[in-house]
Amino acid sequence: MADSDPLVAPHPPLAAYYHGGAARDGFVRRLFDETADSYDRINTAFSLGSGAWYRRAALRRAGLRPGQAVLDVAIGTGLVAREAVRILGGPRGVVGIDLSEGMLRRAGASLPIPLICGRAEALPVADVSFDFLSMGYALRHVAALPAAFAEYRRVLRPGGRLLLLEIARPEGRLAYAATRLYLGQVVPGIIARLGGGERARLLMRYYWDTIDRCVPPAVILESLAAAGFTEIGCEVQLGIFRAYTARRPDAGQG
Template identity: 75%
Template structure:
């Protein structure tokens, strides 16, 4: 597997959040442990966190980004398989989708319901061959990678010429009223609901961390610039309800 050239110098998606971990070097361990421990309750929590979006939104986003039968798809940060499951429905065969995650706990949950190849690995060092997929997706996990430039360079490397990229994210609303509403619901209500109906204190901590990474995340323009710098074309961002963002791009043919 070749590296495909040096990655552009772009920042982490958000600054070091010292209330959760001491330094940037500690972030991977914190995130991995957090998701390992809360994996069993993630799907229940997602119902509250998704604000009514769900399978229909993920499936529509995949189709709009260009996923079609006959292709091979890599789902990075597969989690419990919510995006991969919709990819399988579009592609029509389980072997067409491969899932990857840093958290062994999340991979264990994905194995319960998905009969697809699953790999443990990092977004910025994908353990797959060059030009081996037609489509790459990442659902609500871009905020957890340590380096945008390194991750996007890897995404370009593993996509075939003409391959498509879809990054689903939740972003900080721009208007002050919408921001206050999101901060109240996602930053206060959802963590409490996660503790009550999810998996206790660790689930609540995970969803509090989710909001804090959303609140501190770089703006869409920075993500689009990083995609372009990594060699992608047609980079765009579609926003729904002021919160849900779908970043799309293409590896040049």
């Protein structure tokens, strides 16, 4: 099974952007640092209308409730964390982590929550300290799925819930062609007209390539199971948006 390899990555190294897996972190950090100021405009262009309402509904369906402590991994500009704050009724208990200091600055401009610079595969937070962990459209940017999922299980309390929002390569030849055209060509063109600059266009090209080369959803589900999660599921919207959910077992159940 693919997830038996502790180094299994969400996609192979992409030589058009960096040379070797060891260079991936530096490339990703610089790219998001350089596009932080335009990221919300970029998100609006490629989200296909799945904006705040979708993130908020997904959080609720995954089990987020007032009074819980939430860790938002790869917080970016705070798009998922802001919806978590709305559900909780305030910022208390919400913590954000991101590899990019530029993204953390943008998130901090609108979210009065603790923000930490860190990687999904080595979360700088204590064991069993959160009731809920979210990650919005960033799973493709981690180095190794098993390492990230082991960390997610570590920091969640028994019974804690997990929500991973992602974009997956669509099934079917026509759906694939349409998505490739939209994300690979139309959205970069929109970004150019919005004044996003060359780095923003590079980000969108990189986004599409990570989607196109990403492991199948079944591998993600298998990796969650191998990490010890239960009640694993995947909800699909518009053929490409996927909401992976899972639960850390109660104490004594694994």
